[in-house]
Amino acid sequence: GWQHRFPETQFMITATRDLTDWTVRDQALRQERVRLLQECEVRELLGGPGRVTGVRVATAGEGPGTVRDLPADLVVDCTGRASRLRQWLAALGVPAVPEEVVDSGLAYATRLYEAPPGAREGFPVVNVFSDYRAPVPGRSASLVPVEGGRWMISLTGTRGGRPPRREDEFDAFARSLRSPLIARLMATARPLTGVQGSSTAANRRFYCERATAWPDGLVVLGDSLVAFNPIYGHG
Structure with a gap:
């Protein structure tokens, strides 16, 4: 919940x-x-x-x-x-x-978006966390408003559930999380960059x-x- x-x-x-x-x-x-x-x-x-x-x-x-x-x-x-x-x-x-x-094997995939009209100022940070009770690799996502009316959206996952770095798989990963909220927000925004990945966490x-x-x-x-x-x- x-x-x-x-x-x-x-x-x-x-x-x-x-x-x-x-x-x-x-x-x-x-x-x-x-x-x-x-x-x-x-x-x-x-x-x-x-x-x-x-x-x-x-x-x-x-x-x-x-x-x-x-x-x-x-x-x-x-x-x-x-x-x-x-x-x-x-x-x-x-x-x-x-x-x-201490390395949990966590990896990130991040992309910048232009926020839709009405959401470019005062928008909250949104997090979807993994379910620690589920016996599967942890997967989560975050939406962080940044300067210039943009959203920085990061998908994360541990070994066996790491997020993709391909643009055509980025949205699908977000939709597969335990809540589709961030995926729905992404659908209202315009991508500004490609996907940048990092596994140095x-x-x-x-x-x-x-x-x-x-x-x-x-x-x-x-x-x-x-x-x-x-x-x-x-x-």
């Missing part, structure tokens, strides 16, 4: 990744002490096992193969779920950091505090340290 409504005690900001990243970037660059280096990739940490002294970056804007060293008193790794922290530390001679991974944590050695001058934040299933909203 439907979950009953509770009094509101919290809120969620719903937006696309592009808008979120742009907003954070805009706020950061308003600080006079912040300087942005564009089109660069961190290749390695500088220093040794006792202290990090900077980073070595490749800068596309200065020609192919161009690298430069950026000295720093403090280096913060916030490069996200795809962080290469383990490799960087190993290259410095730092012992491996304990890691724990494992929960992972690095236990830096348990490391036998840790270099000074290095801090790890965000998904570089703890990466949850994105549906929890902790990304």
